[in-house]
Amino acid sequence: MANEGRDDRKKGLGRREVLECMVWAGTGVLWTISGGVPHSVGLIGEAAAAAPAGFTFMQMSDSHIGFDKKANPDALGTLREAIAKVKAMPMKPSFIIHTGDITHLSKPEEFDNADKVYGETGVKIHYVPGEHDMIDEGQGKAYLERYGKGSKGAGWYSFDDHGVHFIGLVNVVDLKAGGLGNLGAEQLAWLEADLKGKSASTPIVVFAHIPLQVLYKEWGWGTEDGTQALNLLKRFGSVTILNGHIHQLAQKVEGNMTFHTALSTAFPQPAPGSAPSPGPMVVPSDQLRSMLGLSTVTVLQGNKPLAIVDTTLA
Amino acid sequence: MQTLMNQLRLATLRFAPGRAVLVAMLLGPLVGAFVAYGAIAAQEPNEVVIDNFTFGPPELTVAVGTTVKWVNHDDIPHNVVNKDKVFRSKALDTDDSFSFTFASAGTFDYFCGLHPHMQGKIIVK
Numbered sequence: 001m002a003n004e005g006r007d008d009r010k011k012g013l014g015r016r017e018v019l020e021c022m023v024w025a026g027t028g029v030l031w032t033i034s035g036g037v038p039h040s041v042g043l044i045g046e047a048a049a050a051a052p053a054g055f056t057f058m059q060m061s062d063s064h065i066g067f068d069k070k071a072n073p074d075a076l077g078t079l080r081e082a083i084a085k086v087k088a089m090p091m092k093p094s095f096i097i098h099t100g101d102i103t104h105l106s107k108p109e110e111f112d113n114a115d116k117v118y119g120e121t122g123v124k125i126h127y128v129p130g131e132h133d134m135i136d137e138g139q140g141k142a143y144l145e146r147y148g149k150g151s152k153g154a155g156w157y158s159f160d161d162h163g164v165h166f167i168g169l170v171n172v173v174d175l176k177a178g179g180l181g182n183l184g185a186e187q188l189a190w191l192e193a194d195l196k197g198k199s200a201s202t203p204i205v206v207f208a209h210i211p212l213q214v215l216y217k218e219w220g221w222g223t224e225d226g227t228q229a230l231n232l233l234k235r236f237g238s239v240t241i242l243n244g245h246i247h248q249l250a251q252k253v254e255g256n257m258t259f260h261t262a263l264s265t266a267f268p269q270p271a272p273g274s275a276p277s278p279g280p281m282v283v284p285s286d287q288l289r290s291m292l293g294l295s296t297v298t299v300l301q302g303n304k305p306l307a308i309v310d311t312t313l314a
Numbered sequence: 315m316q317t318l319m320n321q322l323r324l325a326t327l328r329f330a331p332g333r334a335v336l337v338a339m340l341l342g343p344l345v346g347a348f349v350a351y352g353a354i355a356a357q358e359p360n361e362v363v364i365d366n367f368t369f370g371p372p373e374l375t376v377a378v379g380t381t382v383k384w385v386n387h388d389d390i391p392h393n394v395v396n397k398d399k400v401f402r403s404k405a406l407d408t409d410d411s412f413s414f415t416f417a418s419a420g421t422f423d424y425f426c427g428l429h430p431h432m433q434g435k436i437i438v439k
Contacts, residue, residue, distance in 0.1 A: 069389040069408065105391060105407060131428045135391060135405035177397050177425035178433055219367075220431040277366035280389050 055162045058086060058096045059207070059295040059308075061244030062264030064132065065114040066104035071267035071280035072288060075104070079117050081313050082265040082294050086121050093296070094161060095123050099244035099262060100130025100172065100209030106142050115146075129155055130209040130245060131172040140173060156187055158194050164299055165198060167191065169208035171223045181210030181223035181245075188228050195232055203238040203299065205306070211243040211250070211261055216272035221246055230257070240297070240306045246278075248291075249310055258305045263293035263312065290314035361385060362434060364392050364406070367426075369434030378438055381415040395427040402427070 060082065067075040086093065096118070103110035118125050127147045134140035134154075144155055151157040154170040169191070171181035183191075198204075206212070212229055214222030223229075233239045239257045247269035252259045267280040268291035275281065283291060293312040300307060357363050363370050364386040376382060384394050386406040394403040394412055400422060403412035416422070416438040426432035 071389065105405060132391070135393070135428065137404065175427060175430040177395075177423065177430055179430050218431070220429050277368070277388070279367065 054298050054300045056091065056093050056296060056298045057161075058093045059099060059242050059260075059262045059297060060096055060265060061099040061262040061294075062101040062130065062247055062266055063098075063114060064101055064104045064264065064266035066107060066110035067266050067280075069267075069280060071282045072292075075266040076113055076117065078289070078292055078313060079114070079265045081289070082292070083117050083120055085294065085311065085313070086123075089296075092121075093123060096121065096125045097166075097168075097205075097207050097242060098125055098127045099207050099242055100128050101132040101244065101264075102127065102130070102143075104132055104266075106133055106136040108142065111142065111146055126159070126166065126168060126207075127155075128168040128170055128208055129172055131175075134173055152190055153184075153186055156190065162299060164203045164205055167194065167204065167206045169206060169212075169229065171208050171210045171212070171226070176224070179224045180214065180217065180220050181208075181212075181226070183223060183225050183229060188225065188232075191229055192232055195236075198236075200235050201237055203240075203306075204233060204236045205240045205242065205297075206233065207242040209243065210245045211259070212241055213252075213259055215246065215250060215261075219272060219278040221272065221278070233257070238305065240308075242295075242297075247281075251308075253305065258308075260295070260308050262295045263291065263310060265292050265294065265313070268292070358383070362436075364388055364426075364432075367392075367429055367432055369424075369426075369432060372433070373435045373437065375437040375439060376416060378416065378419050380438070381413050382436055383411055383413045385409065385411040392426045392428060392432065394424055397423045397425070 063079045064075050065079065072078060086096070098118075102114045129140065129143045129147075133143045136142040140154060144151070148155045151168075154173045156168055156170045158165060158167040160166070169183060169187065171183050173182070174184060175182050206229070208223070210223055211221055212223045212226035214226070216222070237256055241257060241259045243259070243261045244264070246261050247264040247267065248261065248271065249263060250259070250261045268283060268288075269278050270281045290312050293310055296309045296311065298307040360374070360376055360380055360382050362374060362382060362384045364384065365388065367388065369384075374382065384403065384406070386392050386408060389408055391405040391407050393405050394401070396402065401414045401424075405428070406412055416436065419438050422436040422438065424434050424436070
């Protein structure tokens with residue numbers, strides 16, 4: 001059946017006929033290709049408003065401002081290099097998601113320095129805290145005063161942009177002895193309520209510091225009650241989960257869910273189990289920048305996984 | 315767990331395998347022995363040292379009235395949190411320490427509030 005799909009009179013119209021019909025009808029349908037599958041995004045007038053090319057945001061993580069040990073004596077310097085890459089982008093990202101550990105020790109001057117450098121991008125930064133951002137005397141007060149406006153509990157919140165629902169979760173507070181990252185009952189109840197009534201076709205992006213899935217229990221790389229959050233997200237057609245904490249790339253696709261952990265801009269950490277501890281990994285200085293970086297996420301139309309491109313500072 | 319790890323495309327950059335790994339394997343135990351010797355020699359009685367995300371010794375027995383001192387030797391901050399909230403240190407940066415005097419007998423389980431897989435125990439008799 002050489003003509004199947006092109007001239008398939010038995011089964012209905014093939015792609016070519018549909019396109020030809022559109023031409024005949026004199027309408028303009030704009031197509032966009034994602035994952036090799038064409039999608040119509042509506043008539044040209046509507047399509048222009050719906051930004052058919054998708055939109056782009058960045059994920060940055062683990063800047064650890066204040067860190068000055070052997071693994072990278074100048075964490076502020078490497079953050080500046082990462083920000084220079086953002087500023088040099090031909091098209092500015094819509095915003096930046098920061099998946100925690102902005103600072104190393106939650107000190108006011110560390111937050112100040114981070115704010116100054118991130119501020120240079122001129123785009124909105126959506127933060128969630130890492131455990132290093134919640135170790136001031138007030139156990140998170142400094143972070144919440146700065147970034148917690150409009151958030152709930154320990155700093156969780158959601159927002160919508162370009163038809164995508166973004167959810168920032170906090171899994172670094174009230175950790176239990178012997179346990180992993182922790183969301184807690186209050187946050188899970190909020191998440192359930194937040195998702196209620198959302199159409200299953202709404203693309204969802206969840207971001208949190210510690211990976212929601214258990215990557216390596218022995219080093220605490222996972223979230224104790226992460227599965228409960230993932231269960232609430234199962235009904236959605238496109239779910240992207242962005243995490244940090246482990247200072248290395250890990251990607252996994254499971255059904256409609258894509259898991260991604262970002263590089264740090266400060267220092268690398270060893271692969272699970274490859275070192276006595278997950279502490280900062282000292283590498284030759286000429287290799288450091290190849291292990292630091294940031295991620296560009298492009299949202300495509302339709303129920304497609306988001307396109308994530310990781311860039312190193314090398 | 316191993317299966318899950320295999321499924322993950324952990325794109326950690328590995329540098330020069332082969333000979334470098336062999337040298338590391340041969341030198342590993344030797345370096346480890348020196349590090350361990352150094353740590354033991356520097357450790358005072360009633361002191362718990364934090365090294366490589368581990369409390370050492372993980373279990374310490376002291377008499378009532380003893381002051382126990384925790385010292386962090388990692389490049390990452392840790393803290394010391396008692397399960398029953400009897401004591402809680404601030405975040406300890408590299409070489410920072412925290413001391414607590416045990417006025418009564420009992421078993422005091424504690425963990426790191428940042429990395430809760432790190433656990434230890436003080437037995438006061």
